[in-house]
Amino acid sequence: MGALSFLKDSVFAEEYAAGGGFLQSLDPRVKAITFLLFIIQVLFARSIPALFFLYGLCLFLALVSRINLGFFLKRTWVFIPLFALFIAIPALFSTFSPGEGLATWDILGTKLTITRQGLAAAVTFIMRVAASVSFAVLLTITTRHIELLKVLRIFKIPQVFVMTLGMCYRYIYLFVSMIEDTYRAIKSRVGVLVHYKSGQNIVAWNIAFLWSRSLKLNEEVYRAMLSRGYEGEARVLDEFKTQVKDWLWLFSVAALYLIILWMT
Amino acid sequence: MHIPDGYLGPGTCGFFYLVMLPIWTFASRIVKKTLKARQVPMLAIGAAFSFVIMMFNVPIPGGSTGHAVGAVLVAILLGPWAACIAVTVALVIQALLFGDGGITVLGANCFNMAFIMPFAGYYIYKMISYNAPVTSKRRVIASGVAGYLGLNLAALFTGIEFGLQPLLHHTAGGQALYSPYGLSVAVPAMVVEHLLLFGWVEALVTALVIKYLQKHSPELLEERQVNNEAHF
Numbered sequence: 001m002g003a004l005s006f007l008k009d010s011v012f013a014e015e016y017a018a019g020g021g022f023l024q025s026l027d028p029r030v031k032a033i034t035f036l037l038f039i040i041q042v043l044f045a046r047s048i049p050a051l052f053f054l055y056g057l058c059l060f061l062a063l064v065s066r067i068n069l070g071f072f073l074k075r076t077w078v079f080i081p082l083f084a085l086f087i088a089i090p091a092l093f094s095t096f097s098p099g100e101g102l103a104t105w106d107i108l109g110t111k112l113t114i115t116r117q118g119l120a121a122a123v124t125f126i127m128r129v130a131a132s133v134s135f136a137v138l139l140t141i142t143t144r145h146i147e148l149l150k151v152l153r154i155f156k157i158p159q160v161f162v163m164t165l166g167m168c169y170r171y172i173y174l175f176v177s178m179i180e181d182t183y184r185a186i187k188s189r190v191g192v193l194v195h196y197k198s199g200q201n202i203v204a205w206n207i208a209f210l211w212s213r214s215l216k217l218n219e220e221v222y223r224a225m226l227s228r229g230y231e232g233e234a235r236v237l238d239e240f241k242t243q244v245k246d247w248l249w250l251f252s253v254a255a256l257y258l259i260i261l262w263m264t
Numbered sequence: 265m266h267i268p269d270g271y272l273g274p275g276t277c278g279f280f281y282l283v284m285l286p287i288w289t290f291a292s293r294i295v296k297k298t299l300k301a302r303q304v305p306m307l308a309i310g311a312a313f314s315f316v317i318m319m320f321n322v323p324i325p326g327g328s329t330g331h332a333v334g335a336v337l338v339a340i341l342l343g344p345w346a347a348c349i350a351v352t353v354a355l356v357i358q359a360l361l362f363g364d365g366g367i368t369v370l371g372a373n374c375f376n377m378a379f380i381m382p383f384a385g386y387y388i389y390k391m392i393s394y395n396a397p398v399t400s401k402r403r404v405i406a407s408g409v410a411g412y413l414g415l416n417l418a419a420l421f422t423g424i425e426f427g428l429q430p431l432l433h434h435t436a437g438g439q440a441l442y443s444p445y446g447l448s449v450a451v452p453a454m455v456v457e458h459l460l461l462f463g464w465v466e467a468l469v470t471a472l473v474i475k476y477l478q479k480h481s482p483e484l485l486e487e488r489q490v491n492n493e494a495h496f
Contacts, residue, residue: 036367039269039367039368040274040368042269042270043269043270043273043274043277043368044274046435046441075363076363080268080363080364084268084270084271088444090445091440091444091445096444096445096449097439097440097444098438099437099438099439117437117438117439120439121439121440121441121444122444124439124440124441125270125440125442125443125444128269128270128442129268129269129270129271130270131270132268132269132270132366132367132368133268133269133270133363133366136269136359136360136363136366136367137363140360140361140362140363145361148360148361149360158292161292161349161353163308164307164308164311164349164353165308165311165353165356165357166308167305167308167309168308168309168311168312168315168353168354168357169312169357169361171308171309171311171312172312172315172316172357174312175312175313175316176316176319179316200468200469200472201472203469203472204468204469204472204473204475204476205472205476207317207334207337207469207473208472208473208476208477208480208481209476210313210316211313211341211473211477211484212477212480212481212484214309214310214312214313215309215484217305217309218305218306218309221305221309222305225305
C-alpha cells in the first residue's frame with residue numbers, strides 16, 4: 001500500500017502552505033484566478049521560448065515562496081512529465097514526424113532519423129506538460145487544501161458540489177487511515193509474501209468492507225450534521241480578505257498574459 | 265487513464281467542458297430530487313470511496329500490480345447519476361490537490377471516467393443481471409463483464425481524444441502541438457493495454473467486491489443508497 005502512504009504524505013502535508021512566502025501571503029481567490037490564467041496561457045502557448053519562460057517563471061515563484069527547489073522538482077517531474085518524456089521519444093524520429101533530418105543512425109540496416117519537426121514537437125509537448133503540472137502543484141502546495149476547495153465558490157460552482165468536495169476530502173483521510181490499519185493487521189498475521197490470488201482477494205475484501213463501513217458512517221455523519229443545526233442547506237464561513245498586494249498581483253499577471261499573447 | 269494537462273488542445277478541452285456541463289447539471293438535479301435528506305453525506309462518502317479504490321494496488325501474475333478505476337462498481341452501488349457526481353468529485357480532488365489528471369482536461373477526464381464508464385458499465389450490468397436474484401452468480405459475472413467493457417470503452421474514448429490532437433492542433437509545417445501521435449497509434453496503444461491487462465484488473469476487482477457483498481452484506485445490493493428510481 002505504498003500509494004496510500006504517498007497519498008497521505010503528499011496530500012495532507014501542508015507545511016509549505018503554512019509558510020511565510022510570497023504566494024502563501026496572497027488571497028487564495030486571487031491566487032487561484034491568476035494560476036488558472038497561467039495554466040490557460042501554457043495551454044495556448046505555441047512557441048518553445050514562451051513555454052520555457054512560463055516554466056522559469058513558475059520556478060521563480062516557487063523560490064520566492066520559500067519552496068525547496070529539490071522537493072519541488074521531484075514532486076513535479078515524477079511522474080507525469082517523466083512519463084511524457086518517455087512517450088515523446090518515438091515522436092523524435094521520422095517514422096512519426098517526417099521532415100528535415102538532424103541526425104541519422106543505422107541500426108541493423110534500419111535508418112533512424114531525428115527530424116527538426118519531431119524534436120520541436122517533443123520539446124513543446126514535454127515543456128507544456130511540465131509547466132502545467134508545475135503551476136498546478138505550486139498552487140496546491142502553497143494553499144491550504146480546505147481553502148482551495150472553498151475558492152471554487154467564486155467560479156459559481158453549486159454549493160452541493162463544494163460541500164461534497166469538502167466532506168470528501170475529510171473522508172479520504174479517514175479511509176486512508178482505516179485501510180492502513182487493516183493492512184497492518186493483515187501484515188502482522190500473514191506477512192507480506194502472499195500468492196497473487198490471495199492478494200487479489202484481500203484487496204476485494206478490503207474494498208467491500210470499506211463500503212460496508214462507509215454506509216454505517218453515513219448515518220453517524222447525518223446525525224452529527226443534524227445536531228449542529230443542518231437544515232438541508234449548507235452554510236460556509238467566508239474568511240477571505242483581499243489586500244492592495246492581491247490587486248497588484250492580479251493586475252500584473254493579467255498584463256503579462258496580454259503581453260505574451262501579443263508577442264506570440 | 266487520467267489525461268494530464270498539456271495532452272489535449274484548447275479546443276478539445278473546451279468541447280468536453282461544454283459536453284459535461286449539461287451532464288453535471290442534470291446529474292445534480294436528479295440526485296437532489298431523489299436523494300433523501302439523511303443520504304446527503306453519501307455523495308461525499310461515495311466520492312471518497314471512488315478516490316480510494318484507485319489507490320489500491322491489485323497484485324497481478326508476474327509480481328507486478330495494477331489499479332482499478334472503480335467507476336462501474338460505484339455505479340452499481342450508488343446508481344449511475346450519483347456515480348457521475350461521486351467520480352467527478354474524486355477527479356476534481358485528484359487534479360486540484362494531488363496533481364493527478366489536470367485542470368484544463370477535467371471535462372475530458374470526467375467524460376471518460378465519470379460519464380462513459382459508469383453509464384456503460386451500469387447498463388451492461390443491468391442487462392446481464394436482469395431479473396437475477398441478489399445472490400446469483402450471474403450478478404458476479406455481470407459486474408465483471410461490466411467493469412471490463414466499461415473501462416475499455418473509456419480507454420477507447422481516451423485514445424480517440426489523444427489521436428485527434430495532431431489533426432486538430434498543429435503548426436503550418438505540420439508539427440504537433442499537443443499529444444503527438446495520430447489515431448493509428450494512439451487508439452491501439454490505449455485499447456490494447458486495457459484489453460489485455462487493466463480491463464482484467466477492473467473486471468476482477470468489480471466482480472470480487474460484488475461477490476463479497478453478496479456473501480456478507482447482500483442487503484447492500486438490494487437497497488440502493490441513492491435512489492435509482494430516476495434511472496433511464
